[in-house]
Amino acid sequence: MTAARERASALMRLTLVEACEAVRKGEVTAVALTEAALDAFKAGDPTINASNALEPEEALQTAERLDRLRKAGRLLGPLHGVPLAHKDMYYRTGKPSRCGSKIRGTCLPTYTATAIKRLEDAGSITIGSLNMAEFAQNPTGHNAHFGDCHNPWHVDYCTGGSSSGSGAAVAARFIYGALGSDTGGSIRLPATMCGVTGIKGTQTRVSRYGAMPLCFSADNVGPLARTARDCARLLRTIAGHDPADPTSSTEPVPDYEAALDGDVRGMRVGIPTNFFFDGADAEVRAAFDAAMKVLELRGARTVRVEIPHMDAVNAYASIISRVEGATIHAQWMRERPQDYSIHLSGRLYAGYAIPAVHYVEALSRRGPILRALGSEVFGKVDVFATPTIRMKVPTLAATDIDAGAPGAVEAFGAITANTRAINYMGLPSVSVPCGFDSKGLPIGFQIQGRPFAEARVLKVAHAYQQDTDWHKRVPVLPAVTMSEGPPRVEAWP
Amino acid sequence: MSMDIERQFEEQARFWSGIAPPNAVGHNFARELAEAVQGFERARGQLAFEDEPSSFEAALQETKERTP
Numbered sequence: 001m002t003a004a005r006e007r008a009s010a011l012m013r014l015t016l017v018e019a020c021e022a023v024r025k026g027e028v029t030a031v032a033l034t035e036a037a038l039d040a041f042k043a044g045d046p047t048i049n050a051s052n053a054l055e056p057e058e059a060l061q062t063a064e065r066l067d068r069l070r071k072a073g074r075l076l077g078p079l080h081g082v083p084l085a086h087k088d089m090y091y092r093t094g095k096p097s098r099c100g101s102k103i104r105g106t107c108l109p110t111y112t113a114t115a116i117k118r119l120e121d122a123g124s125i126t127i128g129s130l131n132m133a134e135f136a137q138n139p140t141g142h143n144a145h146f147g148d149c150h151n152p153w154h155v156d157y158c159t160g161g162s163s164s165g166s167g168a169a170v171a172a173r174f175i176y177g178a179l180g181s182d183t184g185g186s187i188r189l190p191a192t193m194c195g196v197t198g199i200k201g202t203q204t205r206v207s208r209y210g211a212m213p214l215c216f217s218a219d220n221v222g223p224l225a226r227t228a229r230d231c232a233r234l235l236r237t238i239a240g241h242d243p244a245d246p247t248s249s250t251e252p253v254p255d256y257e258a259a260l261d262g263d264v265r266g267m268r269v270g271i272p273t274n275f276f277f278d279g280a281d282a283e284v285r286a287a288f289d290a291a292m293k294v295l296e297l298r299g300a301r302t303v304r305v306e307i308p309h310m311d312a313v314n315a316y317a318s319i320i321s322r323v324e325g326a327t328i329h330a331q332w333m334r335e336r337p338q339d340y341s342i343h344l345s346g347r348l349y350a351g352y353a354i355p356a357v358h359y360v361e362a363l364s365r366r367g368p369i370l371r372a373l374g375s376e377v378f379g380k381v382d383v384f385a386t387p388t389i390r391m392k393v394p395t396l397a398a399t400d401i402d403a404g405a406p407g408a409v410e411a412f413g414a415i416t417a418n419t420r421a422i423n424y425m426g427l428p429s430v431s432v433p434c435g436f437d438s439k440g441l442p443i444g445f446q447i448q449g450r451p452f453a454e455a456r457v458l459k460v461a462h463a464y465q466q467d468t469d470w471h472k473r474v475p476v477l478p479a480v481t482m483s484e485g486p487p488r489v490e491a492w493p
Numbered sequence: 494m495s496m497d498i499e500r501q502f503e504e505q506a507r508f509w510s511g512i513a514p515p516n517a518v519g520h521n522f523a524r525e526l527a528e529a530v531q532g533f534e535r536a537r538g539q540l541a542f543e544d545e546p547s548s549f550e551a552a553l554q555e556t557k558e559r560t561p
Binding site: 249309334338343346350450 | 502521532
């Protein structure tokens with residue numbers, strides 16, 4: 001490895017916050033960080049397929065402008081000079097937003113998503129768009145149109161979805177952070193399967209203006225990054241009311257980073273006695289139990305707690321996303337169903353026969369169920385924690401519905417069981433790496449708090465990361481021969 | 494039961510939305526919804542519709558984290 005490549009690699013091992021601080025202090029330039037990120041993609045992405053379209057010239061021009069500003073003593077904000085890339089469903093003026101689909105392949109938005117604008121206004125550099133599940137509608141990372149995204153810890157395994165490229169790119173150290181979106185777990189699933197940190201805020205916490213809709217009632221915009229502190233900085237930047245999205249909350253946005261003091265003494269951490277551990281893999285359960293011990297050693301108190309109405313939550317959550325997703329896609333499903341991948345058109349189809357009375361029932365019960373949670377759960381605990389997924393990370397082959405893998409349809413539901421329930425409840429939830437399974441794939445757990453308790457769940461996640469190093473581990477990517485045709489994996493380390 | 498669901502879904506999707514089953518996987522996902530139907534059945538009688546207007550957004554405010 002050349003000295004220049006070694007320095008670039010070292011730069012990409014910084015966390016997002018460390019990179020921000022290095023730019024602020026003048027220890028590194030935005031151009032150097034951007035070149036390092038582009039080099040990382042170039043070297044590693046042929047095997048991972050995390051990127052969709054990179055924009056090196058434009059990104060470097062932006063980096064040069066930001067460096068000139070910094071030399072003049074002006075910093076745009078807390079992300080000044082740091083390169084990011086985002087799931088290809090956030091609209092940017094004049095840039096293709098394919099949403100992982102063939103159908104949206106020619107879409108050129110005429111406006112920019114509020115979340116992207118806020119990140120760029122804070123000084124970040126958008127270097128391109130990232131691979132994702134078609135229309136954000138699978139939990140595995142498969143994509144029939146742009147190629148499957150591969151897990152950096154082992155390319156035969158799922159990245160999780162739908163924010164597959166976001167999870168993989170952050171894990172592989174191609175980028176410091178990325179926007180994902182989460183309707184049934186699409187931030188937290190790739191976070192846990194790729195071994196990074198990801199947070200969805202309270203429903204309404206972040207503007208969805210300029211974000212491809214999947215399910216109006218449960219869509220959330222949020223970040224994936226390496227640490228809870230990184231996520232805190234990104235979430236604070238994008239959260240808050242947006243007049244362009246009247247559904248976004250007017251609740252004030254606190255300084256999430258200020259809450260990260262590592263002190264969880266006396267905090268009550270709920271561990272559900274029902275639903276969330278049904279059929280859980282023994283290795284996942286052991287990693288989760290070990291994580292709770294870490295929090296206990298920090299002074300937190302674990303409390304067994306029953307989460308009410310979980311049968312109903314599980315049923316209602318699946319109905320809402322099916323119906324709203326089907327509604328959005330109805331015209332295309334009539335006119336060009338062959339342009340969807342098999343698993344997506346099949347999944348959408350099921351939504352067209354769900355009775356409206358059941359959909360309305362599912363929507364109308366969200367308030368009463370949340371109130372029951374408020375009294376029966378959050379009256380006893382400050383947060384509750386569960387495995388993010390109950391199983392070990394599955395392979396791409398075992399979950400490939402389009403290829404006819406037996407049991408793959410059922411696997412889709414099983415993967416999202418613990419996450420989609422949280423979307424129905426509308427709670428903030430952060431997924432944190434907490435170990436590796438016997439195959440070397442990551443395991444994660446998720447922490448939920450009351451509505452608008454993002455600071456608290458991040459505080460717990462940060463405290464956990466003070467005593468563990470799972471989030472610091474770096475996957476070793478296989479060597480690749482760059483030549484004509486598809487990349488060839490030389491050796492798996 | 495599963496065949497009945499497939500037939501019902503096919504009729505409903507075509508009747509209300511003019512959408513035909515795109516592939517066999519569509520039937521598989523339709524059968525998967527049997528579990529959701531059972532969830533609805535188990536939830537009956539546990540939660541009532543509220544007489545007064547309310548909303549999920551109001552519940553977010555009512556149950557939110559209070560800063561000291």
